[in-house]
Amino acid sequence: MxxxxxxxxxxxxxxxxxxxxxxxxxxxxxxxxxxxxxxxxxxxxxxxxxxxxxxxxxxxxxxxxxxxxxxxxxxxxxxxxxxxxxxxxxxxxxxxxxxxxxxxxxxxxxxxxxxxxxxxxxxxxxxxxxxxxxxxxxxxxxxxxxxxxxxxxxxxxxxxxxxxxxxxxxxxxxxxxxxxxxxxxxxxxxxxxxNHDGTIDFSEFVLAEAIGNKKDPDSALELSFALLDTSGDALVSYDEIADFMEKGIKLGLTKEEAAAIDPKEIATEIYATFGIDKAQKLNKQQFIDGCKKNSLLAEVFGSS
CATH class of the missing domain: 1.20.1070.10 (Rhodopsin 7-helix transmembrane proteins)
Known part of the structure; x- marks a missing residue:
């Protein structure tokens, strides 16, 4: 051969x-x-x-x-x-x-x-x-x-x-x-x-996606909650929400828009929506509904 x-x-x-x-x-x-x-x-x-x-x-x-x-x-x-x-x-x-x-x-x-x-x-x-x-x-x-x-x-x-x-x-x-x-x-x-002067993790960019999505933010907010729920008890605290909002707002909005929004005010109003004390934690549905009904985020999410 x-x-x-x-x-x-x-x-x-x-x-x-x-x-x-x-x-x-x-x-x-x-x-x-x-x-x-x-x-x-x-x-x-x-x-x-x-x-x-x-x-x-x-x-x-x-x-x-x-x-x-x-x-x-x-x-x-x-x-x-x-x-x-x-x-x-x-x-x-x-x-x-x-x-x-x-x-x-x-x-x-x-x-x-x-x-x-x-x-x-x-x-x-x-x-x-x-x-x-x-x-x-x-x-x-x-x-x-x-x-x-x-x-x-x-x-x-x-x-x-x-x-x-x-x-x-x-x-x-x-x-x-x-x-x-x-x-x-x-x-x-x-x-x-x-070379960007800051670091971005997956949870931050998911919230930025939610803030930028006026048509259907529910999916991104659900994923945001899952990432916030580090303890696995299906609950998130006031401090976790405030910190998470601060990161997401900086990414999802312009500097001028972000400067006009206080993350702690958002967290406070979300808790006030349900009459819950800040020492307690919110479940997933409360987190999603609170974000969508929040007056500071109403225009962002297209809700009232």
């Missing part, structure tokens, strides 16, 4: 078993991510919205990219005789991973925006911004890669780009985005985030 035949057999075995393992783990992981990030509470967090979109694109990439490869092991590759399959498969396997990378960049920017001391930049860390960004990314990626649909062709039973101009554009565009632009942006946002 010649060396070429031996190496070819090894190549096919690696695809058959190695890629099967990668494919299985990837599909399971993507599906679990979709299930996780589809939960109602996480859908109210902008960063998780980007991760959900990225998970869908990851699953599409695996299905359209590897299933034809497995089929090729024992059959003739459909792209070698079907021009439609050649164009569609090449187009999707290129655009889906590209969208996934863009969503990861946007998720990094989202975390940077949330930790920024600039109120205008913090406005970009909102669920509504994420939901509007996703279709823009989809349309942009499809348009930028439109040359694949136009110029992918079959020559000598091989599917590929044979137009020199389209090939050069594809190489430059791919190298620029994958190797330079996206890694650079991720690192830049990470550096800006770590």
């Amino acid at each position: 010649s060396l070429v035949v031996t190496l070819t057999n090894i190549y096919y075995e690696i695809i058959r078993y190695g890629m099967t393992f990668i494919f299985t783990c990837g599909v399971i992981g993507s599906i679990l991510n979709i299930i996780l990030f589809s939960r109602r509470k996480l859908r109210q967090i902008s960063c998780c919205t980007y991760f959900l979109a990225a998970s869908f694109n990851s699953l599409i990439s695996l299905l359209f990219g590897l299933i034809p490869t497995f089929y090729l092991l024992n059959n003739v590759y459909p792209g070698s005789y079907s021009l439609i399959f050649c164009k569609v498969q090449g187009y999707i396997t290129h655009t889906s991973p590209q969208m996934m990378r863009v969503y990861l960049v946007l998720a990094c920017f989202d975390r940077y925006a949330l930790s920024s001391s600039n109120a205008n930049i913090r406005k970009f860390s909102r669920v509504i911004v994420a939901r509007r960004s996703i279709p823009i990314v989809i349309i942009s990626c499809y348009l930028i890669a439109i040359h694949l649909i136009i110029y992918l062709d079959i020559v000598n039973n091989a599917c590929g780009l044979f137009n020199s101009s389209a090939l050069i554009y594809d190489i430059i565009y791919t190298i620029a985005t994958i190797s330079f632009i996206m890694p650079l942006l991720i690192n830049v946002f990470a550096v800006f985030d770590t």
Whole structure:
């Protein structure tokens, strides 16, 4: 048996078993991510919205990219005789991973925006911004890669780009985005985030999300309560609420808006709503209702 035949057999075995393992783990992981990030509470967090979109694109990439490869092991590759399959498969396997990378960049920017001391930049860390960004990314990626649909062709039973101009554009565009632009942006946002003059934990940003969400703050407030309930007794104290509000208000509002609100006044009014002494603790429903009925937060939450 010649060396070429031996190496070819090894190549096919690696695809058959190695890629099967990668494919299985990837599909399971993507599906679990979709299930996780589809939960109602996480859908109210902008960063998780980007991760959900990225998970869908990851699953599409695996299905359209590897299933034809497995089929090729024992059959003739459909792209070698079907021009439609050649164009569609090449187009999707290129655009889906590209969208996934863009969503990861946007998720990094989202975390940077949330930790920024600039109120205008913090406005970009909102669920509504994420939901509007996703279709823009989809349309942009499809348009930028439109040359694949136009110029992918079959020559000598091989599917590929044979137009020199389209090939050069594809190489430059791919190298620029994958190797330079996206890694650079991720690192830049990470550096800006770590250089921020304050530290933000998960509980703080959840409250900031709640304060910025006028349509449906309940989910974020429920998660806020769960994070406040460190003792596990399903109750929170006056001091915990006041401290939590102070952190969330600074992140969720502009400096001018935050300066006009006293966190202790909020906690005091929440307790006064139910006629409860400050020495006692509130349960989850009291915490949520108290926040939504609070006069200082009424405009923020859109309640009366």
